[in-house]
Amino acid sequence: MSTKATSDVFFKTDENAWEQADNGITRQIIAHNNDLMVVSVKFEKGAIGSVHNHVHTQGSYVVSGKFEITINGKSELLEAGDGFYVPPHAPHGAKCLEAGILIDSFNPAREDFLE
Secondary structure, eight states: OOOOSSOOSOOOGGGSOOEEEETTEEEEEEEEOSSOEEEEEEEOTTOEEEEEOOSSEEEEEEEEEEEEEEETTEEEEEETTOEEEEOTTOOEEEEEEEEEEEEEEEESOOHHHHO
16 A cells, blocks of 8 residues: 555556455555545456445546446446546445456545555
């Protein structure tokens, strides 16, 4: 886990460990400062990102895999090249149907990820 207020300028995935986020879900913090955080999130098939909410605005991009994404009670099937937006405080979650990776961006940064 990173405890720095600002990330390094460059990020190389091979030089950074994946941390356990949940059962079947790992993440790497790619870049962050107080206003922005970019995170790579790897899901195993069948992994569930439980429904939750937070004060952060979130934009996500599906790099690979297939996901059922639920936001404010509405679900969509998304795959590589798709994306989604989560407004602050909106309940949202993910079910991984085919192993894959999401890139999540948060504003402001998720301080809880840095603890």
